[in-house]
Amino acid sequence: MSNTNRQIDSAMSPEDRPGRKPPFIHVAPSPHISDSRAGTRRMMVDVILGLSPAIAVSLYLFRFYALKQLIVCVAACLAAEYLFARMRGKYFTLKDCSAMVTGIILGLSMPGSAPWFVGALASVVGIGIGKIIFGGVGMNIFNPAMVGRAFVMIAFAQLMGAGAYENVTGLVDAVSGATPLSALKFNGVQTGIAPLFMGVTNGSVGEVSAIACILGGLYLIYRKTASWQIPASILITVALIAAITDIAGGYQGLFLLHHLFAGALMFGAFFIATDPVTSPLTAKGKMIFGVGTGCLIMVIRLFSGYPEGVMFAVLIMNAMTPLINRWTIPQPMGQREV
């Protein structure tokens, strides 16, 4: 018997090796190594990091109002996740941080003036009906945060509608008036491009600053937590449609920039539409998804009664995702030449 066999034998018998759990040598299917930098939890932490500039801007601009929305939504999401997961007989689903991400996105997409129960209800509906009913993280069809927001948007039209944005007392004067998109749609008033870009305008607490969303979004793309195809195709589509409208109306580019930097477009393109669970798998599918979302956003913005359409556009395209996946089954290497 060789030394090594003896070594393994002694390792296999636990009494010889106090403190070591048997078996010592174990087998498993290949591959035996994995990318230790990747993990579901790590992805969610990345999203939170990516959202931090938007969170910072919202706290600076809306102070207590933003803090309230974030705390209400995150707490309600965590509680809802815990409760609903308990009901399914599963525990410890909070560890992957996905409920926290939903809470932060939901909180950032609320108007600052919304009462606490609106955010709480949105969270419970988003997590419960939007996510856990389908089987929890990874199984849902619709973006949970948007499910929750759509629910309260319709249930509390008064508290969530254009009027809700007009009586927030924040730090900057600009944030007490109508949102830029409402002002443009209903009153024909253009907000300056620079304030839109930097984010000293009114809106949902997290969406106002285009630059904060772009910075956070680029981090997500760098980390490969979000794909570049979705934001790129959404922004290009919106820009194209806005450009055509711009030229047709003779706005000299202002209309185009206004549509790009106002409202939830940047926030939606980088943080909502890129939710991996509810967007297509392949690069081609992601492009189709982005183009579809971009078109729907502009259709809703230009032709519907709502000033903003990111939420509904994403939800509608979420419903299309399984279909897009079926359309875009890639051809394996070597298939074409058979």
Added chain:
Amino acid sequence: MGLFKLKGFPGTGSFPHGIHPPDNKALSANMTVEVMATPRTVTLPLLQHLGVPCKQIVTSGETVSYGQMVGKGEAFVSASIHSPIAGKVKKNAMVTLPNGRRLEAITIQAEGEQTPSEKIWEEMKFTQWPRHGFSNYEPMDIVKKIQASGIVGLGGAAFPTHVKVMPNDTRAIDTLIVNGCECEPYLSCDYRLMIEAPGAIVTGALLTARAVSAREIVICVEDNKPEAIRRLQHAAKQTVVRVAVLKTKYPQGSEKQLVKAVIGLEIPLGGLPADAGVAVSNVQTVATVARSIIKGAPLTHRVISVSGRGICNPKNIFVPIGVSLAEVVDFCGGLRPDAVRIISGGPMMGFAFSDLSAPVTKGTSGLTVLTRDEVDKGAEETHCVRCGRCVDACPMNLVPTRLALAARYKNPELASQYHIRACVECGCCSYVCPAKLNLVQLIREGKVQVNAWERR
């Protein structure tokens, strides 16, 4: 991708997708090949290759000499086995190979005067390997000699080489690709061979090309092995053999990916490299071909690497085929206390096993011993979050998550709709998966389900 071109070749020097795992080759790459002394016994399983087992032609108690054929590959897709030592045949043993196959094996006990392994390795290294005058070799003679020497692909798959180089009537072979990529992390045996015996590789490449009547000969090396590239270029001077420097990426050494990177052609699904007019052979295989044709020596020894943080002294060793893996590990100083997994081959596609009495076979490219920290996945398994990283990593352009979930939910129809058969099980998808799903293993199960479903 299309923008870049590999200088002098139709391909781009790379292939779409793939991954960049840490190669960890520094552990053993600078270790000069050591020669293992003749062992007291060798165990030679009757099936060390892909195909039909060979037939035992010696009986218990018979005396055999070094290089004598002990198992004859009678079928076309089979390979003969030769004794690496002089000795006496003992009663046949049953061995379980790392890949899980339980096989009958010829056991030979060393007896009498031995041909030292050192001499064989010196021969490989220092011979003035001929460069010219191969036109007097008939292609068919080379093929027959390869078959008689029991040569199989030494890169890991162990496909009988004579089948690969057999001239075929359907498609002429234009190019011989000699695979020196060694893209598996940790392994360094091919690297050492390219540095220490480049002459044998070049001569073997010329001979193999003569057998398949290929006009172009390309030795492919990844750009993380500059020393090997330099040695090979030097050895290949004034011959038609060219060295192609490819991008370092896993799985560059996979046949389909390699052909794509160098020639720019895609091997049809379910097809062979021959369908693209290419023959692919590993560097060590062609070096063995050179030894077989020029020296008349059969395949009895090979270079393996023993690496990983779980082994005391990582090494590259020239070993007789049939020596037990336990002796190999002993030769490298034994296991470290924190070793938890012993793998035959590299960590991406190798087989984990625990029975070290198994012998080194022709297809054993090395041992990788990993520690607890190295196999730790860093997170626990969750649901698939459909992030699509596996899609971005898959070198075959598949949707691994769909295949894996189709297998998990036993839906062979969906699995074949997503082309499950095209999967080469390289492990890229499992490597990148943030949910830590073992996608490859699920896909393997899926393939079994699809086969059963289609037979129905």
